[in-house]
Amino acid sequence: MKFIKNSGLLICIAGFAFFVGSIFIGDHNVTPEKFNDWVNSKGIKSEIFIKNAEQEIVGKTFSSIQLSSTIIELAEKSTQEHQDNIQLWQNSGGQDEKINEEWSKVIWTSWSSTHKDFTYPLLQATINSPVKENQWLAFFLTFGLAIIGGLLYIIPDFILLGPAGIKNNKLFQHSATNRGWGGIVTAVFFVVFYFLLYFFPDLIINPILTTNKISLSLSGNPASQWFMYGLIYCSVMTVFAVKMYIKYRHNLYQIIRTTVVLFFQVAFAFLIPELLVRFNQPWYDFKNAWPLNYTFFFDWNINSLLNSGHLGMFMLVWGIVLTVIVVPVMVYFLGKRWYCSWVCGCGGLAETLGDPYRHLSNKSLKAWKFERYIIHLVLLFAVVMTGATLYSYFSGATSILGIDTYSIQSWYGFWIGSIFAGVIGTGFYPILGNRAWCRFGCPLAAYLGLVQRFKSRFRITTNGGQCISCGNCSTYCEMGIDVRSYAQKGQNIVRSSCVGCGVCSAVCPRGVLKLENAPEDGRIIDNPILVGKDEIKLQV
Amino acid sequence: MEHIVIIGNGVSGITTARHIRKNSDKRITVISGETDHFFSRTALMYVYMGHMKFEHTKPYEDWFWKKNRIDLVRGFVQKINPDNKTLELTGGDSIGYDKLVLAVGSKPNKFGWPGQDLDAVQGLYSYQDLESMEKYSPSTKRAVIVGGGLIGVEMAEMFLSRGIDVTFLVREDRFWGGVLPKQEGELISRHIKKHHVDLRFNTELQEILADENGRARAIITKEGEEIECQFVGLTAGVSPNIDFxxxxxxxxxxxxxxxxxxxxxxxxxxxLGDCAEFHQHPTGRRNLEQVWYTGRMMGETLAQTICDNKTPYRPGMWFNSAKFFDIEYQTYGWVYSELKSNENEFYWEHENGEICLHLVFDKTSNALLGINTFGIRMRHEVCEKWITTGKDMNHIMEHLKDANFDPEFYKQYENQIVNQYNQQNGTTLKAKKRDWKRIFVKN
Incomplete structure (x- = not known):
């Protein structure tokens, strides 16, 4: 069994090695046709850039990094000249026409937002590599090996971990799960991955190509970085769901929850949207509610839905109904968990890939205070950003109170959508625990949390006086709730951040905690009384 | 300002301190020789197994004590001078008090076995015991554990998590035979063996043998068998730590x-707590009760008395819980290892042999007296209501679902249980649906 497990690890690492290694192979040969196609599709008007690029790029062979950086260099150079010209025109007092013409020649290449859209199509079109020639083989050597290896690594635990039960042995003694070198290496890998994915997809054309055949068979389109990410997301969740099934095979709540959250990811966030695209419908994730889905009210999304007939209209209405009615009503009856740990994609990854890191969340009072400030600030930011977006949409004004709407959107997209949710939220799993985004950043979680705290039937019931203050519940709370502090007082746990994963109840050695949807009456216990004591009732 | 000095920072002493602070402005000093801060000793096993770090066993963050003006002193009290109300600490310091609270806990029993003070022979009670287990573990291939109770099974689980083989000597013919009825004792014994523990019943320790460095190298049983080992766990109960x-x-x-x-x-x-023995227990329970929650309840009670609201200690119905490897145990009321003359019993066990429910009731009135449950969680409040109001077995069977506290979606066995009860008693009872009103309405 040990042998199978270790071989699995090696095979899995080999899969990752092929995946990462593919970044460094192949080259780009920019033919005049491909260059012209790109110039036309991007609508590049700068004659300076085109002239320079024809000299420096066309007909030559580059590595991905060389080509990408050369394009950016040339673009910046041309932009500099155009901006100098604008300056000149302005100084000489006018000629708006000329100025506008120069502005249209400027190429925006900020690394955090516009760069990738500019360079990616040319790099994608010009790659020559063994991956491109053998896409199925490449898929097998990367995804195939990583998945098979991962499963071989995980499945022997069914025997190795002994009889079913809570098996958290050595989590705090292993470098990967206790912020040791293993954890740091993993975190660095995740962070680099997210930076490349969000900001430099032009440098990972080969990894994206490994999923090309799957994309073609689903949506009929070539794979984008987002398709690759979706496939990675689903694969990782599936493999780690198997780990959950083995670890919690005695706990039907965990098994059903894991199955449902995996289903929603694979079906709703991946297959259905891709198939919609195949049938010329907008890419749409029916479960992704605003404000987590912060682009929902962006003009391009609304326009695309409005232009997609009855289905598009249904999607638009559904998106609003989901946020305004479905989400709060469900939270009233079931608690925030119905979304956060049963349906949500972020939650799904946190509950599968993130499960081995759940004990790393910060339980201090300080962290809780910080959490309450920051998550509600993000919610406020999301509301303001969306408000500005809708104002611009209906009024046609591009700015509100002197602030450019597009800038607000870009700010939100970069800081919240990419850095907070992705780079920090997932990249820092091995450092901050698996729910850093959900706890500190997710505006939807903040909204659900307000409902859960003030108007819901959900609570974690504390079972009388059985608590022995051991601290398993607090240690394994991924949201950093000090569950013990309530349980040892005989107080029910009613907290806005609780996502109802059920692990506190699972790890409790004394059967003290139970997730329950029960009458609101008596849900919050202000003056808890430890059951089992007959003397005067003490206020705690 | 009155100065309250508490010796011992376990759950009893700390609960007393916290509740004195809630109710008064008295000066509070807590003295401990064990650790700087209060921790949950029930969680020491999880630190060893890597489920937690020591910091996770502390129920309050370190700033809590200063904020609540509870002074912590690290030291051992050597002598108490009641005449001039002072304490002498080892090292020569002296502390005065107006009121003194002794919450000094207990220590593992040693019954005069030859070799009981060798290196790598110990119990598991204190933080220092944990450190010592850590120290000897890397050089231990087999550990012998003496005494089949709660700490023994914890120690076995700890060693197995490090791949150390365990031989477990139990004096009775089943695990925890002095407490558990035969059925449950056998159920848990089977489970312990399933975890590959070398479990030996009717076996007692005769002697522990030393190697040339004064460390345990083997034990000899009363039958004369020698078992090679590098560690001996003494887990035959605890007794008050009151030598000083x-x-x-x-x-x-x-x-x-x-x-x-x-x-x-x-x-x-x-x-109060582990070290306190009642002349006569106020509610007829045992005079010496060394469990976590009684220490906490005593602390809450004593704080009232110290804050001028003189309050007698009145624990309600007996209850307790534990976990044996993967099986949780809860008990409410009294289920003795042998039925008493006025008692009758109902026992249901799942076909997998790892889940059971044991009810003990009065022969004549059929009133419920006690519940033992393994592998099913039950709701404390409901069980307490049943027992303290003397509900009869028919009522219990019909309302069994109210008491279920297992996580959602868990398989429930009430119908099976009631069916078996009907077969054995010729009744036609049906388990009613769970009813929130019944559960949450007080009394």
Whole structure:
């Protein structure tokens, strides 16, 4: 069994090695046709850039990094000249026409937002590599090996971990799960991955190509970085769901929850949207509610839905109904968990890939205070950003109170959508625990949390006086709730951040905690009384 | 300002301190020789197994004590001078008090076995015991554990998590035979063996043998068998840790003798928790109860008395819980290892042999007296209501679903249980649906 497990690890690492290694192979040969196609599709008007690029790029062979950086260099150079010209025109007092013409020649290449859209199509079109020639083989050597290896690594635990039960042995003694070198290496890998994915997809054309055949068979389109990410997301969740099934095979709540959250990811966030695209419908994730889905009210999304007939209209209405009615009503009856740990994609990854890191969340009072400030600030930011977006949409004004709407959107997209949710939220799993985004950043979680705290039937019931203050519940709370502090007082746990994963109840050695949807009456216990004591009732 | 000094920072002492602070502005000092801060000793096993770090066993963050003006002193009290109300600490320091609370806990029993003080022979009670287990573990291939109770099974689980083989010597013919009825004892014994523990019943320790460095190298049983081992766990219960108090003015027996207000025979000196022994238990329970929650309840009670609201200790119905490897155990009311003459029983066991429910009731009135459950969680409040109001077995069977506290989606066995009850008693009872109203309405 040990042998199978270790071989699995090696095979899995080999899969990752092929995946990462593919970044460094192949080259780009920019033919005049491909260059012209790109110039036309991007609508590049700068004659300076085109002239320079024809000299420096066309007909030559580059590595991905060389080509990408050369394009950016040339673009910046041309932009500099155009901006100098604008300056000149302005100084000489006018000629708006000329100025506008120069502005249209400027190429925006900020690394955090516009760069990738500019360079990616040319790099994608010009790659020559063994991956491109053998896409199925490449898929097998990367995804195939990583998945098979991962499963071989995980499945022997069914025997190795002994009889079913809570098996958290050595989590705090292993470098990967206790912020040791293993954890740091993993975190660095995740962070680099997210930076490349969000900001430099032009440098990972080969990894994206490994999923090309799957994309073609689903949506009929070539794979984008987002398709690759979706496939990675689903694969990782599936493999780690198997780990959950083995670890919690005695706990039907965990098994059903894991199955449902995996289903929603694979079906709703991946297959259905891709198939919609195949049938010329907008890419749409029916479960992704605003404000987590912060682009929902962006003009391009609304326009695309409005232009997609009855289905598009249904999607638009559904998106609003989901946020305004479905989400709060469900939270009233079931608690925030119905979304956060049963349906949500972020939650799904946190509950599968993130499960081995759940004990790393910060339980201090300080962290809780910080959490309450920051998550509600993000919610406020999301509301303001969306408000500005809708104002611009209906009024046609591009700015509100002197602030450019597009800038607000870009700010939100970069800081919240990419850095907070992705780079920090997932990249820092091995450092901050698996729910850093959900706890500190997710505006939807903040909204659900307000409902859960003030108007819901959900609570974690504390079972009388059985608590022995051991601290398993607090240690394994991924949201950093000090569950013990309530349980040892005989107080029910009613907290806005609780996502109802059920692990506190699972790890409790004394059967003290139970997730329950029960009458609101008596849900919050202000003056808890430890059951089992007959003397005067003490206020705690 | 009155100065309350508490010796011991376990759950009893700390609960007393916290509740004195809630109710008064008295000066509070807590003295401990064990650790700087209060921790949950029930969680020491999880630190060893890597489920937690030591910091996770502390129920309060370190700033809590200063904020609540509870002074912590690290040191050992050597002597109590009740006449001039001072304490002498090892090292020569002296601390004065107005009221003294003894919450000094207990220590593992040693019954005079030859070799019981060798290196790598110990119990598991204190933080230092944990450190010592850590120290000897890397050089231990097999550990022998003596005494089949709760700490013994914890120690077995700890060693197995490090791949150390365990031989477990149990004096009775089943695990925890002095407490558990035969059925449950056998159920847990099977489960312990399933985890590959070499479990030996009717076996007692004769002697522990030393190697040339004074460390345990083997044990000899009463039957004369020699078992090679590098560690011996002594887990045959605990007794009050009161050597430094004995032979003074404070009256002791096995523990420090107290009345129902937790007062000792010396004015302004109180004792509670593991180390306190009642002359006569106020509600007829055992005079010495060394469990977590009674320490906490005594602390809450004593704080009232110290804050001038004299309150007798009145624990309600007995309850307890534990976990044996993967099987959880809860008990409410009294289920003795042998039925008493007025008692009858109903026992249901799942076909997998790892889940059971054991009800003990009065022969004549059919009123429920006690519940043992393994592998099913039950709702404390409901069980308490049943037992304290003397509900009869028919009522229990019909409302069994109200008491289920297992996580959602868990398989429930009430219908099976009631069916078996009907077959055995010729009744036609049906388990009613769970009803929130019944569960949450008080009394």
């Amino acid at each position: 108090i004995k032979n003074g003015k404070i009256e002791t027996n096995r523990g420090i003798l107290v009345n129902e207000f937790l007062e000792t025979n010396v004015p302004d000196i109180y004792a």
